[in-house]
Amino acid sequence: MNGDDSKKTEIAKQAFERARRMRNYAIAGILLFLVVLFFLMTIVRLGGQVGNTG
């Protein structure tokens, strides 16, 4: 591998890591949002029965 190829690979690796980091943050945010949404919607669907454990 010559110097140019090695430089290209290094740039691509950095870009890949940056893109992967941002994708991971986005996935984490979406999953957290869905957890909150499902919890809140379950409470909404239960309505007045939310405290009824019997």
Added chain:
Amino acid sequence: MSVTAEGRELSEVAGEFNLATVGDYFALLKPRVMSLVLFTGVAGLVLAPGAIHIGTALTALLSLAVGAGASGALNMAYDADIDRLMSRTRLRPVPRGVIPAGEAAGLGATLAVGSITVMGLFVNLVAAALLAFTIAFYVFIYTIWLKRRTPQNIVIGGLAGALPPAIGWASVTGGLAVAPLVLVAIIFLWTPPHFWALSLYRAQDYARAHVPMLPVVKGKSETRRQIVFYTVLVVLSGLLPVALGFAGPLYLAASVGTGLWFLVASIQVAFERDAVKEPRARRLFGISILYLFALFAALIVEQVAGIVPFAPLSVG
């Protein structure tokens, strides 16, 4: 190293690393189409009689938006070969090579199933069934069957884009009525002049990709005639909410004002002399968006502001 040179070198090695950004995945969901779907869905939701919990309403709109995005991703996955040939679409994430078609299809299918499930569990089954029908119609009937076979592709396929007001309405009522179906009819009739205006100035693109849009198959003169015909129909149908008694003075002003503008612009397209640059078709494309926006914005504002609609016209 310049940004361009760096971008070129990155694209050379993109096959080795997944360089797709969050923005690329977002672009896969066709955000502009999604915003129109959401907007018309909101109109159906606020117009519907009865009450809906704000959380349920937001969940319905989220499911609608994600369902629209799923359709967009599945469409881009299937159409990557022709998108690559058209200047308007060649920079989309799949033809550009940053997201593989299989991954786009997987994401689209996951989002489709997820959005329908959430709609069914937290809103109601009628809204979920309508969402499922809309996604299936867009993907199987429009994208896979009609788009590459007939110049009527966007006429029939337009039904998928027209259904969001019905989904919004069904989210509240659990059923359908005349009012949401009139809104569906307005968007259905609006779709042909909107996309044929685009196809007039993108005719070479469509010809290169062998997509049988009307100007490619029947010629530009026939397309101009059809644009005027459908614009007359959509402008007349745009008055139906007033006649049927679910729209008021603000809507009437918006419908007549922008409707006449839309109609005049379509007639001007019929007499276009510059068949290469098609400046009037480009203008009509923009006006058609403003027309639909004005109609649905007026409906939403009237509902929110509590403006009383006109009494329905009675015959006899």
